[in-house]
Amino acid sequence: MATFAIHRTALLSYLSTHALETLPGSGYLKHATQEAFSADIYYARQPALLVSEPAKLLKSEILSQAINEHASAAEWLTDTASRLPLGDIISARASTAAASEDGLQASILLELVQTKPKKTTLSPGQSFAGTYLNLGS
Secondary structure (H helix, E strand, O other): OOOOEEEHHHHHOOOOHHHHHHHHHHOOEEEEEEOOOOEEEEEEOOHHHHHHHHHHHHHHHHHHHHHHOHHHHHHHHHHHHHOOOOHHHHHHHHHHHHHHHHOOOHHHHHHHHHOOOOOOOOOOOOOOOOOOOOOOO
């Protein structure tokens, strides 16, 4: 499952050192070291907490997009979701909130349901980054 990795320095701009030290013990964050840069990072162990903030941003944008054209708003949402870690969950939360709180019209949800997956091919020489658990051990 994809999740967000957050640099310690970024977290310290929002949290005190004491608060940051207590969150892993409470189960909210997991500390790790990014070996390539020797940087301290944290993984969110409660991704639902992290999902709520980007979902708020997506919700406001999808509402403004839906005013003009439902098909393009649905396409924008699926394209945006495909580029985000946990994008499917974030977009689902945004759509649900927009529909229940702000009256997002059902026609945009119908557009989403009718959208077919896009087929993409890999380009020669294209590179990817990822983590493979227990590789080489």
